[in-house]
Amino acid sequence: MLYKFLVVVIIVSMLLGCSPKVSDMVVSEFKGGKITLGEFEKAYSKNAGSIENAKDDSSAQMKKFLELYTNFRMKLEDAKSKGYNENQDLLDELLSYKKKVGVSYLIEKEIVEPGLKKFYEDRKTEVRMSHIMFGPVDDSFDKAKEKAEKVAQSLKDGIAFSELARQYSDDNYTKNDDGDIYWITAGQVIPEFERVAYSTPVGTVYPEIVKTNFGYHIIAVTDKQPAKYKIRASHILISFNQDGTVDTNKAKEKITDIKNRIANGEDFAELAKQFSDDKSSGVNGGDLGFFSRRMMVKEFDQKAFGLKVGEVSDVVKTKYGYHILKVTDEQDFPPFEKEKDKLRELYKKSRYDFEYKNYLSKLKSELNFKFNNSVVDFFVNVADTIKFDEKLLQSKIFNENKNKTLFSIEDINYNVDSVVTFAAKEKNFQGKVINHNNSLSEAANLYADQKLIEHKAMILDRINPEFSDLMEDYKKGIYIFKLQEEEIWSKVQVDSVDMQKVYDANKEKYSLPDRVDFGEILVKDDSLCIQFYNSLKSGAGFDSLAKTNTRRAGFRNKSGRHGWVNVENNELAKKAFELKNEGDFSEPFKNRDGWSIVKLNAKDFARVKTFEEAKAEIASELQEQQSRRLEDEYILRLKNNYNPVFFYNNLENAYKSN
Structure with missing residues (x-):
């Protein structure tokens, strides 16, 4: 009995092993x-918007x-038979698209998306910082740096940061608070400070002097x-100004009395309504x-x-007077998906460049x-007056050296000619002497940055399945577009x-409604509308x-004229249509945008x-x-040529696991 059972198990296992995976089932075939089924499911769910939506369909x-x-x-098979995959114009279009979209894809996927997520997470931590700032001395950043280096050495010698901040900082807003910048979080300070804030342990000074547009900084x-x-x-505010004169003692007595009443159980909101000098919040209980x-x-x-x-809170003193505060609620951070669009612009300003x-x-x-x-050094030494312009392209120095390699990426060399041609088109370099302020080096590096990311984009489909699918979809799209153009659109003649x-046969079908x-x-x-009336x-x-005078955007340069408008779709048009004679104007009337007068043209x-x-x-x-007729005729030709066969029963297994 046991032997028979084992034989059955073995036979069933063999049959199951020979059965195709559900995703490998064929749902249609053609020449x-x-x-x-797997390919169908992928295409269908993409068309439906999601797998969940697809599962609900009949x-x-x-x-x-x-x-x-x-x-x-x-159609794609037909495109292959027509040699589209070897058509140079289509291949060039694909390469151009790959480069353009690939660069955008890389920036979004490799830089912005991960950067945004980290930016979002960093905003959940706040950092308190202090700094000592050294502004330019006689417009010299070098002198500011020398001063910063001396103070940095004093720190290492054991002199307190707070003492040095009070003595040397050029930031008058923070120096008297020991250089305290106060609490910050990602997106609230200049990028240079932000990077230091999140990379420096508490209680330590950042090991390097930091340069910004304001000068040099030592940051803790x-x-x-x-x-x-x-x-x-x-809050409840009691202003220092009491009965028309500044009287801090009277204000302090008053706020202290209110604080005691709160401590004894009186309602905070009611006391705010009665006593707060901030009337705008007082009416709402503070x-x-x-x-x-x-x-x-602060x-x-x-x-x-x-x-x-x-x-x-206890009594808090600010420049406005004395306050008592009560925290009534707190909001948690919204989910990343809800916040990311709002944070994107902030991220671009603070972190993206770095x-x-x-x-x-x-x-x-x-x-x-x-x-x-x-090569850069050579040009700097010999081209003391040559600029990025047409004269450079015609010069002997350039033409004798234009094929020299300035930089290379993998096995591709980029020569002087390509860099100079690039720089001559860039506004930042036009007319600049090539050996001034490292202009040639700067142009070469800028061009190299562009070529680096383009190079990565051109190989991206080999290493990134998602981008590979995107490129495959685009290729199919341009093949279909060319097919439609050849088989249908070019043959349409009216x-x-x-x-x-x-x-003549359908005149009544083509009608116009009342227009004005x-x-x-x-x-x-x-009042202004009546004045104009x-x-x-x-x-x-x-x-x-x-x-x-009209305030409607874009209408002043048209003298307020709306042109021909269907009466049924527009309240202003209805008002104008009610007027009897051309040139008549209405009385002033209110609408959702303000007050209007309309004139019948x-x-x-x-x-x-x-x-x-x-x-x-x-x-x-x-x-x-x-x-539609040409499309039907084309599909009929395809069916005759490729003989499609459908296996509709296999669709019953769609979106079911193997």
Whole structure:
């Protein structure tokens, strides 16, 4: 008995082992190709928007798509038979697209996306920093650097950072606070400071002197902690100005009394309504709404962000007076997907340039980049007056040395000619002497940066499946476009005789609704509108008033004229259509954008279009009819040539695991 059971198990195992995977099942085949269930599922879910959407569709919908997709695949087979894969114009278009899209793809996927995610995560931590700034001395950054280096040595010799900040810092806003910049998070300070903030341990000084547009800086990180996204707080303000005079003692007595009443259980919001000198928030119980770090003055901010929800502060003194704060709510950081679009611009301003340069440095190593400094040095020594212009291209020095290699990427050399041609087209280099401020070296490096990322883009489809699929889709797209052009669009012909016949047989189909040509003067308030109305009644020109006064965007240069508008679709047009005679203007009336006066220029009552007016519409209809007929004829030829066979039953296994 056991023997028979084992034999059955073995036979079943063999049968299962021989069965094809569900994804390998063929759902259609034709001369030269086949479509598996796996390929169908991928195409169908992409068309449906997602796998989840695709799973909800009926078998009839899937069957219809399979037929359309098989037509698509037969067209691609037809494109191959026509030699599209060897057509030089199409190959050139593909290469151009690969370079252009590849560069954008690399920047987005390799730099921006990971950079944005890190930027988002970094914003969940706030950093407290201090600095000692050394501004340019007599416009000299070198002197500022020398001064910074001396102070940095004093730090190493044991002199306190706070003492040096007070004595030497040129930042008058922070020097008296020991150089304290206060709490910051990603996107709130200049990029140079931000990089230091997140890379330096608490309680240490960044080991290098940092250069910015403001000068040189010695930077210390004094604290780090989890950041709060936003808090909601209420406050009671008692101003120093009491009864028309500044009286800090009276203000202090008043705020102290309020603080005691809160401690004894009185309602914070009611006391704010009664006593707060900040009337705009006082009427709302002192509520300030949600705000983020650094939106309030430092003393207020520091106390508010140190409180837990429900806690009430001690008395806080600011330049506005004395405050009592109460935190009433706190918002968590939104999910990355919800925040990323808002953060993108902030990231581009603060981190993108630095991370782009880092990425290029990586590419230089990866792609075996080599730079020939000796060629640059040669030109710097001999070309003391030659500029990036046509004269350079004609000079003896250039023509004798234009084929020398300036840099190479893998096995591709880029010579002097290519760099100079690039620089001559760039505004930043036009007219510059090539040996001035390292102009040639700068141009070569800029050109090299461009070529590095282009080179990576050109090999991206070999190493990145997602980009490879993108390129394959584009290739199929241009093949289909060329097929449609050859087989259908180029064969569509519409002449005026055919159009006239259609028009004569279907005149009533081509009609125009009530239309009106009118002008408008739009202003913000009714009093100004009435003023213009009275001016019009006194004989002022409507067009001239509209040209200088209408507030509707883009209409001043048209003297307020809207042109012909369908009456049924526009409230302004309805008002104009109600006017009796051409040249009449309405009384002022309110609309969603303000107050308006409209003038009737002309009316056109509902009517049948003339042949000339209907020509474009008729031509479009005839083109569409012919295109459908030609498409049907082409598909029929494909079916006759490729003999498609469908296995609809296998669609029942769609989106089911093996």
